[in-house]
Structures are given as C-alpha cells and as structure tokens.
Amino acid sequence: MGIKSRLIIMNFLQFAIWGSYLVCIGNFLGRVGLGEYISWFYVAQGVVSIFMPAIIGAIADKFIEPQRLLGISHLTAAVFMLVAAWFGFQATELTLAGEATSIGPIFAAYCLSVAFYMPTIALSNTVAFSILKNRGFDTVRDFPPIRVFGTVGFIAAMWLVNFVGFGGSGVQTELHEGVETLALVPMASQFTYMQLIVCGVLGLVLGLYAFSLPSCPIDRSAAAGHKSLAQRLGLDAFVLFKQRKMALFFLFSMLLGVSLQITNGYATPYINSFAATSESWFAENPTLLVSVSQVSEALCILLIPFCLKRFGIKIVMLMAMFAWVLRFGFFGIGSTESIVGIVLLFLSCIVYGVAFDFFNVSGALFVEQEAAKPMQASAQGLFMLMTNGIGASVGTWIAGKIVSHYCDWQGGFLVAREGVAGGWSATWLVFAGYALVVGVVFAMVFKYRHNPEALGNVKH
Structure with a gap:
C-alpha cells in the first residue's frame, strides 16, 4: 500500500473517532437524565485543548517519535472512552429502572479520554507532514487531498451511529386504543451509550495502526535542543x-x-x-x-x-x-x-x-x-x-x-x-x-x- 493511502487511512480514522460522538453525545446525556450537564462535556474538551496539545507536542519534539506518541495517545484515549461507555451502560440501566444517575464517573472518564485525544489532531498533522517530507512529497500539494478524508471519516462515523440507532433518534410510539401515537418516554433503551463504544474501538484500531507507520525521527539538532520551556509550550x-x-x-x-x-x-x-x-x-x-x-x-x-x-x-x-x-x-x-x-x-x-x-x-x-x-x-x-x-x-x-x-x-x-x-x-x-x-x-x-x-x- 502506498504511503499516501496509509496516511488517508490515518486521517479517516482520526476524525471518525471524533465524529462518532461529538454531535450526538448530548442525546445520550439527555436520555440518562444528565442533559443539564451537556455543556460540561464540551467545556472539558476546550479546557484540555488549552494545555494538553502543548505538553504532548513538547514530548514529541524531544522524547518520543510522533507516530509512536500518536499511537500511545490514541490507545490511552480509547481505553478511557470505553470506561466512560461502561459507566454509560450502568447509567442506562439505572434510568430504565427509574433511578437517578451520577455525572461523576462518566464525566471523569470522558475528560481523561479527550485529554489524550485532542492533542492527536495536531500530532497526526505532524506525522503526515514528516512522512511526506521525508519521501520528497510537496506538502502544499499532497496533504490537502489526504486531509479531506478526515472530514469524510467524521461524516461516515456520524452516519454510522445515526443509522444503527446509537445517536438516539429520540422517538418512540405506543398503542393507545389501537392507534399508534408518539410517546414521551425515557429513551435510554436505544443504547445511545454505544456511540462511546464505537469511539473507543476506532481509537484502539488507530492506536495500533499508528505503530505501523514509518518512523518520524526527532530533530536532535542544536537549534532544536536549545528551545526554552516557554518556546516548547508555545508561550x-x-x-x-x-x-x-x-x-x-x-x-x-x-x-x-x-x-x-x-x-x-x-x-x-x-x-x-x-x-x-x-x-x-x-x-x-x-x-x-x-x-x-x-x-x-x-x-x-x-x-x-x-x-x-x-x-x-x-x-x-x-x-x-x-x-x-x-x-x-x-x-x-x-x-x-x-x-x-x-x-x-x-x-x-x-x-x-x-x-x-x-x-x-x-x-x-x-x-x-x-x-x-x-x-x-x-x-x-x-x-x-x-x-x-x-x-x-x-x-x-x-x-x-x-x-x-x-x-x-x-x-x-x-x-x-x-x-x-x-x-x-x-x-x-x-x-x-x-x-x-x-x-x-x-x-x-x-x-x-x-x-x-x-x-x-x-x-x-
């Protein structure tokens, strides 16, 4: 398989992971009685975006090759997302039993997952640029057609969770005097937590796949080694x-x-x-x-x-x-x-x-x-x-x-x-x-x- 095809697969999976839950996790939270906390999940994503990409980027600059760090980050994020899915399953069961659910376990696992996922967006670009340059490709000409498959992956994941019902269609019917009518009933039975499992599984796949990518050597030149901490953190x-x-x-x-x-x-x-x-x-x-x-x-x-x-x-x-x-x-x-x-x-x-x-x-x-x-x-x-x-x-x-x-x-x-x-x-x-x-x-x-x-x- 050509290197461009391999990078296309990387970009497709990179954003399919995100697309599997980003626009529909609100439906899951609403189904299990946690709708008032929707904003917390997106705030957490923003907060970790403030410092985690800089930290992971500094590590990739000096200690661990980017493609390996990409794999480690995705595997870690995937494990925490699967833990969040487990707590989501428990929340679903509690909701169906008419009992209250707790935000703490799901939110904690989710935060740890996105803390390791968000830096991979920039890290995947670093890997792609490094591999293309090392093989004599023009990144200006050759990277955009590769990157567009990231958006394709995002869309594909959205369609997947929608059509299999993991995104939460939010409608049920019941028979009343022989007539089928819409019913306002708890929707947790639609297994909307499964979108988190899709995310976790895709993350495991990409995490393992990243280790098969060509090496992206760390720049150990004097210029790179003399960067201050402020420079490494982007300050x-x-x-x-x-x-x-x-x-x-x-x-x-x-x-x-x-x-x-x-x-x-x-x-x-x-x-x-x-x-x-x-x-x-x-x-x-x-x-x-x-x-x-x-x-x-x-x-x-x-x-x-x-x-x-x-x-x-x-x-x-x-x-x-x-x-x-x-x-x-x-x-x-x-x-x-x-x-x-x-x-x-x-x-x-x-x-x-x-x-x-x-x-x-x-x-x-x-x-x-x-x-x-x-x-x-x-x-x-x-x-x-x-x-x-x-x-x-x-x-x-x-x-x-x-x-x-x-x-x-x-x-x-x-x-x-x-x-x-x-x-x-x-x-x-x-x-x-x-x-x-x-x-x-x-x-x-x-x-x-x-x-x-x-x-x-x-x-x-």
Whole structure:
C-alpha cells in the first residue's frame, strides 16, 4: 500500500473517532437524565485543548517519535472512552429502572479520554507532514487531498451511529386504543451509550495502526535542543499581543471561538425535540441532518484560496462571522414540521461550512503570514488556544446556561420550559445576536490593508 493511502487511512480514522460522538453525545446525556450537564462535556474538551496539545507536542519534539506518541495517545484515549461507555451502560440501566444517575464517573472518564485525544489532531498533522517530507512529497500539494478524508471519516462515523440507532433518534410510539401515537418516554433503551463504544474501538484500531507507520525521527539538532520551556509550550507567541493588529485578531478569534461548539452540543437535541410533538424523519435522524454541515465544510475548504486572494483576511473573517449569524438564525426560525422549516435547517447546515472553515483555516493562514518564522508554530498554538481552548470553553458554558433557561428535559426530549417565553427559538436568536454584535464591532475596529501578493505567497 502506498504511503499516501496509509496516511488517508490515518486521517479517516482520526476524525471518525471524533465524529462518532461529538454531535450526538448530548442525546445520550439527555436520555440518562444528565442533559443539564451537556455543556460540561464540551467545556472539558476546550479546557484540555488549552494545555494538553502543548505538553504532548513538547514530548514529541524531544522524547518520543510522533507516530509512536500518536499511537500511545490514541490507545490511552480509547481505553478511557470505553470506561466512560461502561459507566454509560450502568447509567442506562439505572434510568430504565427509574433511578437517578451520577455525572461523576462518566464525566471523569470522558475528560481523561479527550485529554489524550485532542492533542492527536495536531500530532497526526505532524506525522503526515514528516512522512511526506521525508519521501520528497510537496506538502502544499499532497496533504490537502489526504486531509479531506478526515472530514469524510467524521461524516461516515456520524452516519454510522445515526443509522444503527446509537445517536438516539429520540422517538418512540405506543398503542393507545389501537392507534399508534408518539410517546414521551425515557429513551435510554436505544443504547445511545454505544456511540462511546464505537469511539473507543476506532481509537484502539488507530492506536495500533499508528505503530505501523514509518518512523518520524526527532530533530536532535542544536537549534532544536536549545528551545526554552516557554518556546516548547508555545508561550513565546504571546509577544504578538504587542502588535495592535495581532492583539485584536486574537481577541476576536476568542470571541468568535465562543460559537464553535454550541451547535455541536445542542443541534441534535434541538432537532430531536420536534419528535416529541410530531412525526418527522429528520427529527428522528438529527445526526444525519447535522452531517450536512460537515459535507459543506469539506466543500468550502476549496473556496478559501480564491476568497482570501480576492477579498483579504478581514472580509473573509467577516464572512465567517455573519455566517455564524445565519447558522444560529436559521436554526431559530427553522423546524422539521414544514417544508420551509426543513429548508431553513438545511440552509443553517450549509452556511456552517463558511462559518467554520473561513474562520479556522483563513485565520491559520493569516497567523502564518503575520508571525515571524521562528514562532509560527507557537503562534498557531496560540490561535488554537484562543479559539478552541478559551473561546469554545467559555462559549459552551454560557450556552448551557442559556439553553437551561429556555428549555428543559422532559421524557428524553429537550423542550421549551414551561412559564418561560421563547423556548428553542429564543435560544438560537440569542446566539445569533451575539455573533452579529461581534461581527459589527470587528468590522469597525479591525484595520487591515489587503495585499493579494502577500497572501498569494502563503505556503499552507
């Protein structure tokens, strides 16, 4: 098997692991009476993203070859996720017996799992770049077609857990006087904890597979060996805050990062909530509908080079910010109860590609262009810290509070809270309003002169 094919398999599994639970774990938590803690699971992912990638990266730089560390990290993450699945099974049994479940065991095992998984996202890129370079490939030309299979893997895992029922369709029927009707009943019997087992099994497969990959030698040169602890942890990039332009960019990256995990945590419970009041194929298959977002993401990557060259980083970032407004806004007025409502949900998923890619990918390109070469890796780490670390953690925590204010779990569905006006629509419109304010302020205060030639020389 060719080396590109082997790296394609690595990327496919890397993101299939994530896709197996990221957008549907909320349904599982709701089914076992832990719906109020959904935000905790996404906050934990953001918190570990603040420090674990830097620590694992430093180890890979000095002590353990990246492909071996990739295998060790995945095996460790997989074991903890399987432990979480075991506690999930116990929670399911307790729920079916009408007893209360505890957040502690599941949450602890989950946190340890994501602590070792999140660093592998960057580590897998390191492995791919090292192997391609060692074999004389052009990473600019040859890596993107390999990386796109990561998104394919994410989508494939979402479809798998959806079609086999592990994502939680959230609908049951019962016979009443000979007529089949919808029933608001506990849904734990749908084995939604199985999504965690899928994640763990895929992690074990990739963990073992990583040890078969070609060696990625550690750079033991004098230059590499003389890096300070601050440099190894990416702390030297904070000097960029002395530049007003970069300080504003990182600040708004954090503010926009608030939006990143909100729909991952609450999109499927929201779409699933319509199954409580009406029959709809889309309400019964929320994970499949949300997967349209990832399809859009894969396609929108292809638009970024053109848009950056034509419009510049400020306009592209504004496109992303206002795409988030539409992402949330379409959710706020969409539903599965009418053709128009379904179209609006599809439009929300389609604009997600612009919202996510134009922000993350173009932001990374901007950082590479503006940061000095010796600290480019640290600057990229700082960008990830501000967005997926601090921003996503704070945003998901706040989102949990807002959702809990407007909605409540009833019979396995997250529905409008009695006595509180607005329900799900108000929740999404609050998020849309936030994204709109961030976009408008960014347009007014961020000053940047577009230079098409400079962006045209960016290598990644």
